[in-house]
Amino acid sequence: MTGTxxxxxxxxxxxxxxxxxxxxxxxxxxxxxxxxxxxxxxxxFGYKEEELLGQPIEMLLPEGTRHRHTNDRAQYHQHPQQxxxxxxxxLQGRRRNxxxxxxxxxxxxxxxxxxxYVMALVTDISKRRMxxxxxxxxxxxxxxxxxxxxxxxxKAEMTVREALEKERELNALKSRFISLVSHEFRTPLSAILSxxxxxxxxxxxxxxxxxxxxxxxxxxxxxxxxxNEFLSLERLEQGDLVxxxxxxxxxxxxxxxxxxxxxxxxxxxxLHFEHLGEEREVMLDRRMVAGIMTNLTSxxxxxxxxxxxxxxxxxxxxxRLRIQVIDHxxxxxxxxxxxxxxxxxxxxxxxxxxxxxxxxNIVKRYVDLMQGSIHFTSKEGLGTTFxxxxxxxAGTPDTSS
Amino acid sequence: MKMTVRPNSTDRVTDVRDGVHxxxxxxxxxxxxxxxLHLKGISTIDHLxxxxxKPGARSYLDILRMARIPLTQWQARAQWNGKRYxxxxxxxxxxxxxxxxxxxxGQRTSIHDYDSTHAWVHPLxxxxxxxxxxxxxxxxxxxxxxxxxxxxxxSYLTRSHSIHRYVNTGEGRALSLNLYxxxxxxxxxxxxxxxMRQERVI
Numbered sequence: 001m002t003g004t005x006x007x008x009x010x011x012x013x014x015x016x017x018x019x020x021x022x023x024x025x026x027x028x029x030x031x032x033x034x035x036x037x038x039x040x041x042x043x044x045f046g047y048k049e050e051e052l053l054g055q056p057i058e059m060l061l062p063e064g065t066r067h068r069h070t071n072d073r074a075q076y077h078q079h080p081q082q083x084x085x086x087x088x089x090x091l092q093g094r095r096r097n098x099x100x101x102x103x104x105x106x107x108x109x110x111x112x113x114x115x116x117y118v119m120a121l122v123t124d125i126s127k128r129r130m131x132x133x134x135x136x137x138x139x140x141x142x143x144x145x146x147x148x149x150x151x152x153x154x155k156a157e158m159t160v161r162e163a164l165e166k167e168r169e170l171n172a173l174k175s176r177f178i179s180l181v182s183h184e185f186r187t188p189l190s191a192i193l194s195x196x197x198x199x200x201x202x203x204x205x206x207x208x209x210x211x212x213x214x215x216x217x218x219x220x221x222x223x224x225x226x227x228n229e230f231l232s233l234e235r236l237e238q239g240d241l242v243x244x245x246x247x248x249x250x251x252x253x254x255x256x257x258x259x260x261x262x263x264x265x266x267x268x269x270x271l272h273f274e275h276l277g278e279e280r281e282v283m284l285d286r287r288m289v290a291g292i293m294t295n296l297t298s299x300x301x302x303x304x305x306x307x308x309x310x311x312x313x314x315x316x317x318x319x320r321l322r323i324q325v326i327d328h329x330x331x332x333x334x335x336x337x338x339x340x341x342x343x344x345x346x347x348x349x350x351x352x353x354x355x356x357x358x359x360x361n362i363v364k365r366y367v368d369l370m371q372g373s374i375h376f377t378s379k380e381g382l383g384t385t386f387x388x389x390x391x392x393x394a395g396t397p398d399t400s401s
Numbered sequence: 402m403k404m405t406v407r408p409n410s411t412d413r414v415t416d417v418r419d420g421v422h423x424x425x426x427x428x429x430x431x432x433x434x435x436x437x438l439h440l441k442g443i444s445t446i447d448h449l450x451x452x453x454x455k456p457g458a459r460s461y462l463d464i465l466r467m468a469r470i471p472l473t474q475w476q477a478r479a480q481w482n483g484k485r486y487x488x489x490x491x492x493x494x495x496x497x498x499x500x501x502x503x504x505x506x507g508q509r510t511s512i513h514d515y516d517s518t519h520a521w522v523h524p525l526x527x528x529x530x531x532x533x534x535x536x537x538x539x540x541x542x543x544x545x546x547x548x549x550x551x552x553x554x555x556s557y558l559t560r561s562h563s564i565h566r567y568v569n570t571g572e573g574r575a576l577s578l579n580l581y582x583x584x585x586x587x588x589x590x591x592x593x594x595x596x597m598r599q600e601r602v603i
Contacts, residue, residue, distance in 0.1 A: 194483065201507045252490060255588045260485060262511045262590045268541065271590040280493075280584070 024122035032056045046096035062094045080109035102129045175234040182227040193220050229358040236365050243285045243369050245393050250282050250314045251275045257293050268307035277316030283393030288366040295359045296325035296386045304329030321390045328383040443468040450492040475525050479503040498584035502577045504569035512542050512566045516587035520558040524550040527575025534564040542591045
């Protein structure tokens with residue numbers, strides 16, 4: 001664009017631009033002698049301008065590269081072409097004091113009066129290279145740091161693994177101990193219960209004896225329940241418990257259970273069982289279903305005062321079995337409800353009542369193992385309803401035949 | 402034996418003998434005596450179940466009465482448990498349910514009632530005492546009768562006024578055959594110690 005300026009102005013501006021350019025500029029003739037250079041170029045290499053003019057361009061290169069450069073330059077003059085800055089070359093310059101530094105050069109050529117010249121734009125990239133080096137170093141350092149951290153993490157992981165392994169061993173030991181103790185306790189407890197039954201039988205209706213006998217029965221049952229919960233939990237923790245569906249009559253199970261649970265019912269507390277739905281047979285893990293019903297019903301009994309009935313309901317819905325346990329007892333405080341299925345968790349209003357805090361956790365695990373769902377509604381002081389739904393296996397038989 | 406038979410009816414007939422109540426429930430209009438003639442050969446459990454499952458002609462009570470099944474067959478099917486009395490289902494369909502109840506000495510059922518319209522309890526072995534209860538005004542059950550079941554009896558229980566309990570009062574094991582029609586769907590266990598009942602708030 002020269003339309004604005006006169007030829008004289010343009011020459012002046014070009015001269016100013018040449019002199020004040022932030023990059024080094026040098027014009028070299030066919031023999032490689034510097035014919036023109038700007039102050040920046042001289043400054044880059046530590047010379048005065050007049051010291052460079054007429055000198056071969058190779059004086060600005062490290063000694064080891066001068067010979068090759070002479071050849072390259074000759075070839076370039078024969079087949080000149082524009083070469084952008086850098087262009088993949090790793091170039092070095094040499095200062096007057098002998099120090100080398102990295103530079104980038106872009107080349108262009110032109111002719112004046114039939115004589116070809118090459119113009120080079122020279123940029124000192126020391127700072128950039130330094131930054132690159134620093135970046136490389138930082139990267140290397142980072143890599144080392146990552147390696148160090150990885151090694152530390154591996155070590156920490158190993159430590160955790162070892163600790164976990166130790167904990168597992170300890171847990172296994174604890175579980176074996178609990179299992180052993182629970183089994184060993186159950187036999188004498190059973191013997192105590194049998195003897196107490198005999199005492200009751202031979203007491204000829206003595207109220208005092210029967211009262212104490214009932215007390216012993218209740219306590220033995222409580223202890224047996226606790227032991228059973230520990231044993232169930234141990235089996236669950238060990239992953240020993242798998243779902244083993246079999247076909248059974250849910251009404252027979254329900255009646256059997258409430259007949260058994262009458263032993264822990266409170267004074268004036270009646271137990272109801274009711275089955276809804278056409279079918280009675282289900283394909284489920286009977287032990288787990290029994291565990292769920294027993295746990296929920298015994299809880300309902302335990303957390304209801306005297307004279308408050310408990311309902312156990314089953315409903316065959318075709319594709320699933322619904323179990324409901326309804327009580328009119330103390331209810332579960334709202335703040336405790338979200339934690340209710342946690343292991344060893346006990347609601348605040350139930351802390352004075354005997355219990356391990358394992359029952360509902362075990363129920364939840366049974367339900368999960370059978371891929372069912374459990375939820376409850378409860379109001380403190382009014383009662384609680386637990387609802388379990390268990391998907392049924394295919395092929396529930398027709399009992400009409 | 403006082404008996405009234407009403408063709409075309411499903412009414413019950415009461416037989417009071419040694420304090421044991423018996424009722425027969427007719428499933429069709431056919432007369433009991435004619436039906437009974439064909440059943441004298443019931444000597445196996447399977448045959449009994451087959452007859453009970455046959456639609457029509459005979460009352461359940463008649464079929465039960467005609468059975469002459471050796472005790473050993475029942476004993477082979479019974480399950481005994483030192484901790485509690487046991488219930489073994491022999492047969493079941495939508496019309497009836499036949500259970501074998503086994504009691505070790507001293508074992509007893511709860512004081513209970515259920516929803517079946519008709520139930521017959523027949524002692525097969527041992528000394529089985531039937532206790533019947535009524536509800537007091539406060540809501541707890543009060544004993545109204547206690548009878549040792551005669552070996553030939555078929556004690557009848559119906560949905561209303563049937564709170565009861567069975568106790569093995571003998572020295573040895575006891576076994577009973579219980580037939581429910583329709584099959585059980587509800588079971589209510591009463592607290593035998595009494596105590597104040599609360600009004601149920603639902």
